[in-house]
Amino acid sequence: xxxxxxxxxxFILFGELVINVLSFNxxxxxxxxxxxxxxxxxxxxxxxxxxxxxDAQFINGKISINSKELINNVIGVFYRCDSDGINCEYFQTWxxxxxxxxxxxxxxxxxxWYNSFxxxxxxxxxxxxxxxxxxxxxxxxxxxxxxxxxxxxxxxLQNVYADDIFVGSYTVEASFFxxxxxxxxxxxx
Numbered sequence: 001x002x003x004x005x006x007x008x009x010x011f012i013l014f015g016e017l018v019i020n021v022l023s024f025n026x027x028x029x030x031x032x033x034x035x036x037x038x039x040x041x042x043x044x045x046x047x048x049x050x051x052x053x054x055d056a057q058f059i060n061g062k063i064s065i066n067s068k069e070l071i072n073n074v075i076g077v078f079y080r081c082d083s084d085g086i087n088c089e090y091f092q093t094w095x096x097x098x099x100x101x102x103x104x105x106x107x108x109x110x111x112x113w114y115n116s117f118x119x120x121x122x123x124x125x126x127x128x129x130x131x132x133x134x135x136x137x138x139x140x141x142x143x144x145x146x147x148x149x150x151x152x153x154x155x156x157l158q159n160v161y162a163d164d165i166f167v168g169s170y171t172v173e174a175s176f177f178x179x180x181x182x183x184x185x186x187x188x189x
Contacts, residue, residue, distance in 0.1 A: 030150055031055050032139055035085065035173035042066045042168035043160070048132065058134040063117075063170070069162030071125040073097050077157040085153040085173065099123070109145075112138040139176065150176040 034050045034057050048061025065071070074096045081088040100123035102108060106115075114121045116135035142149050153175040160167045 029055070030139055030143065030176050030178050031057065032136060033057055033175050033177045034059055035153070035175065037061075037170065037172050039063070039170040040168055043170050045170065051134075056136065058136050059132050059172075060134065061132045062129065063132060064129050065125070065160075065167065066128065067162070067167045069165055069167055070123075071160045071162055071167055072099055072123070073161040073163065074099055075159045075161070077159070079155040079157070080152040081155060083151075083153065085175070088155055099125075107141075109137065109141045112136060150178060 037045060037048055037059060039045045042065065044064045044066060046062040046064065048059055048063075051058050051060055076094040076096070078091040078093070079088040080091045096102060103114060103121060103123065105111065113135055116133055118131040118133050121130070139149075153173065155171055155173050157169055157171045159169040
């Protein structure tokens with residue numbers, strides 16, 4: 001095997017290591033940065049604000065579900081976008097049927113988001129008006145599922161259904177922000 005071929009193989013393998021291992025920087029603390037939120041028929045976002053407290057961002061506002069149908073299914077469509085949020089591509093779809101037991105589970109990716117609604121979203125989902133109070137998502141489970149998530153901006157479209165009847169949808173656009181957390185020294189000079 002020639003020396004040039006060995007060097008090329010080394011750089012290819014080392015490059016893959018850098019891309020797959022070092023793309024998620026364990027020295028960083030990651031937080032979510034919300035861009036915007038919008039909705040389609042039968043779900044109305046009356047107003048919302050993106051508020052920041054220390055290093056975390058939260059959405060506060062009001063949202064209404066304008067339907068007499070009882071929501072029991074959600075289809076979440078994830079789009080990942082470049083760092084500017086412009087060129088987006090389909091990433092994956094999550095179809096969640098019989099959502100009622102999943103809303104009660106505290107360990108889901110969406111648990112922190114929906115537990116921030118007032119009144120809490122519980123089944124049957126038939127309330128009309130909800131207030132979003134310090135709403136955010138827990139990014140820990142997301143980074144465990146997909147460590148490269150921090151490399152993209154995201155659009156998450158949630159279509160809600162009553163069995164097979166489309167009720168409405170809303171979209172949240174967000175990105176991840178990494179920063180170094182200042183560590184307090186245990187040694188006193």
